[in-house]
Amino acid sequence: MAGILLEGYYWQELFLSFSFTMGIAVIYLTVRNPDLFLDHKTELMTREAFRMIMRQLLEKNDFEGFGFVIRDYDECRMAYGGAFVDGFLGYFGKYLRQEFSKQYLFYMGGGRFFIISTLPMDLEAEVSKVHERFRKPWGRDGKIAYFDINCCILDDTLVFSSVDELKQCIGIAFETADSPKHEDVIIDKGCQERVKRQFHVRGLLEESLAGNSLEVFLQPLVEASSGRVEGAEALVRMKDKDGSIVGPAEFIDMASATGAVSILGEQVFAKVCEFIRDGGLEACGMKWVHVNVGQCSVCAVVWQNP
Missing domain, CATH: 3.30.70.270 (Reverse transcriptase/Diguanylate cyclase domain)
Incomplete structure (x- = not known):
C-alpha cells in the first residue's frame, strides 16, 4: 500500500517495484525461511x-x-x-x-x-x-x-x-x-488422559497464581526429647474446581518448568508472614515456621517468635 501511494505521487520513481521486492523478502524471511x-x-x-x-x-x-x-x-x-x-x-x-x-x-x-x-x-x-x-x-x-x-x-x-x-x-x-x-x-488413550490432566492442572495453577488462591498447610515438627510441637513446615496445596486437593507432585515441577515457581514461593511466604502477624504462632504454641523458597529445599527461612 505504501508503494502504491508513493507511486501515485511520484510516478517517475520506482517505489512500487521496490515495495514489492521488500515485501517478498520479508515474506520469505518470516514465513518461508x-x-x-x-x-x-x-x-x-x-x-x-x-x-x-x-x-x-x-x-x-x-x-x-x-x-x-x-x-x-x-x-x-x-x-x-x-x-x-x-x-x-x-x-x-x-x-x-x-x-x-x-x-x-x-x-x-x-x-x-x-x-x-x-x-x-x-x-x-x-x-x-x-x-x-x-x-x-x-x-x-x-x-x-x-x-x-x-x-x-x-x-x-x-x-x-x-x-x-x-x-x-x-x-x-x-x-x-x-x-x-x-x-x-x-x-494410547492413557497417555492422552495424562496430557489432558496436565493441561487442566496448568490452567488451575495459572488461575491460582493470578488469584493468589494457593493454600498453605502447616506440618507440625516435634521435638523428639520433649514430644512438644516446636514449629512447623509450610506446605503449599492447590484446590481443584470441585474442592478436591491437587498435590504438589502435580504442579510444583510444572511451576518450575514455566518459571512461575518464584511467584509461587513469594505467595506462600506472604501467607506465612500473615499467619505470624495475626498471632498464629502463639495460638498453636509454636516458635517458628520453615518456608521453602524457590526450587531449593535447603533454602529455608526461619521465623523466630520474639
Whole structure:
C-alpha cells in the first residue's frame, strides 16, 4: 500500500517495484525461511514445521505415524563428543528420506525423530524395519558406531483437540521410551488422559497464581526429647474446581518448568508472614515456621517468635 501511494505521487520513481521486492523478502524471511522449518543437521523438518503441518492435518484427523528416540542420546554426546554423535544425524536423515519418501519427516531435537503419514501404513512392519536398520552399525568417515533406539507408535484411533496436546503426548512417549529398561511405547488413550490432566492442572495453577488462591498447610515438627510441637513446615496445596486437593507432585515441577515457581514461593511466604502477624504462632504454641523458597529445599527461612 505504501508503494502504491508513493507511486501515485511520484510516478517517475520506482517505489512500487521496490515495495514489492521488500515485501517478498520479508515474506520469505518470516514465513518461508528454511532455517525455521528445516534442520540443518538431518535435513528433516523441525518442530516448528511439525506444528504448522499438524495444525492442518488435525482438521481432518486422517493420519498415523510413529517415532523413535536414540537411547541415552545426551550421555552419548558427553561420552563420545557432540560433534562425533551429531555427525551421524545426517545419515539418519538420509536413511529416513529414502525409506519414507512419501511421509512427513521431522527431527524433534535431542535424538528424537517422528514420521507422519496421510497414507495407510503398516506401522508394525515399519517399526520393525527401523529397528532392524539400527541393529546394524553406522559408518562415517571410517568410523563405526552403534545406536540403540526405542519407538513410539501413535494409536490412530485417538482424536486430538490441538497440536499442543499431540506434541505433549509424543513428548511423554519419548521420555518413557528413553527411560531405563523400557521397550517401545504406544501413544494410547492413557497417555492422552495424562496430557489432558496436565493441561487442566496448568490452567488451575495459572488461575491460582493470578488469584493468589494457593493454600498453605502447616506440618507440625516435634521435638523428639520433649514430644512438644516446636514449629512447623509450610506446605503449599492447590484446590481443584470441585474442592478436591491437587498435590504438589502435580504442579510444583510444572511451576518450575514455566518459571512461575518464584511467584509461587513469594505467595506462600506472604501467607506465612500473615499467619505470624495475626498471632498464629502463639495460638498453636509454636516458635517458628520453615518456608521453602524457590526450587531449593535447603533454602529455608526461619521465623523466630520474639
